[in-house]
Each structure stands twice: as structure tokens, then as C-alpha cells.
Amino acid sequence: MEFFAKIATSLDGKIALEDGQSKWISCEESRKFVHQLRSKADIIATGIGTILADDAQLSARDGETLYPNQPQRVVFDSNARTPINSKILQNTKKPTIIFHGENASEFRLEKLNNAGAITKNIDINQDGEINIIEAYKALSFLGAKSIMLEAGSILLSNCIASGVINRLYWFRAPIIMGNKAKDVFNGLNPESLDKAKKLRLIEIKKIGTDILEIYEV
Secondary structure, eight states, X not given: OEEEEEEEEETTSEEEOTTOOOXXXXXXXXXXXXXXXXXXXXXXXXXXXXXXXXXXOOOOEETTEEOSOOOEEEEXXXXXXXXXXXXGGOOSSSOOEEXXXXXXXXXXXXXXXXXXXXXXXXXXXXXXXXXXXXXXXXHHTTXXXXXXXXXOHHHHHXXXXXXXXXXXXXXXXXXXXXXXXXXTTTTOXXXXXXXXXXXXXXXXEEEXXXXXXXXXX
């Protein structure tokens, strides 16, 4: 099963300004390419932080037209905080799956189920976040051949550290956001260089004003 991630950053590896501003770091051509990637995936996964910050819909579109294939959407949401009126839930053909922990509110879970979501209890780690390996197993049981991750720094870092991501699409915009902006790999903190995650660059493309680097992870 292919599990690939997409990130869009400034040249200095930032995903948002200190106040959270992130639209738009990448250019229009890059965003169009991302929608094409989504249309080829069976599942698109994200974290609750992305939903709360951006109300992300995560559909695959060509302008205002939806692609024929729409990926199954999955939200890593340990405490079942996904808003009932969020865009991620507005898809009756493929109900959104919410991965939550055992301590999630029964009231919230009932609300999400009534809104059309499918809720699934997944083990959580010592930090109270969804256990990545258990989530990966649950995703594999869905029979998906390809999973796309579009998430913030913590979930992205946890997935990379857990070894489930095998390809990374990195869009770099020709801007510098500075040291107060938010880092893309905020959750990766190796104790030494020999323990740092090593990637293999397999392709570089120029897309609009951006550079796309594709890595094997």
C-alpha cells in the first residue's frame, strides 16, 4: 500500500506564520497539481488541527468541477472535536471516517455519527494522540491501495517517525518566512545525526513559481 504525504512550505521550511496565516504559500499551479494527486488516492487523511484551522474540505477538484474519483476522507481526532458543520463531513457518497481515542465524549461521537460520519476507536499514545501504527492497520483493512496525507507538523512528523510514509511530495515556494514562522517538521527531534530520518530525492520539477521535490522516505 502506498502512503504518501504532501507538504507546501517556504524555502526555509515553514508552513505558516506565527499567527497561523498560510494561504497561500504555494502557487495556483501547485494547488492544481495537489488536486490531481488527491483524485488518484483512495484515502486522504488529515488531523483535527487542519480541520479546526482551515475547515478543509479535502475534495479533489478541477476549478469548481469535482473529479470523478473522490478519496475517502479520514480525520485523526483523538477527542472527537470535528465540528458537526465542517466541510469535511459534507459528502454523503463516502462518509468521513473519524479516528478517535477511547476517552472521546460519547455525546460528541453520537453527534458525529448523526451527521453521517463513521467513528472508529483507535489506541492512543502516551501523548494522547492517535497511535499511528494502529491507524495504519485500520486503514489497510479498508482495502485502499493509496493513501494521501495532508496534515500539520505533528501528525506529519509522527507518521514519518513511525515509518508508514513511503513518499513525500514537497512543494517549496520562493519566499522566506523567518524564524518565528511554524516549522514543517516540528515533531521530529532526533537525538543525534545518525538517528535523523534520511530521505532519497527521486525527482525535481518546476511547477509555476514553485519547486516540487519528490522524495522516497
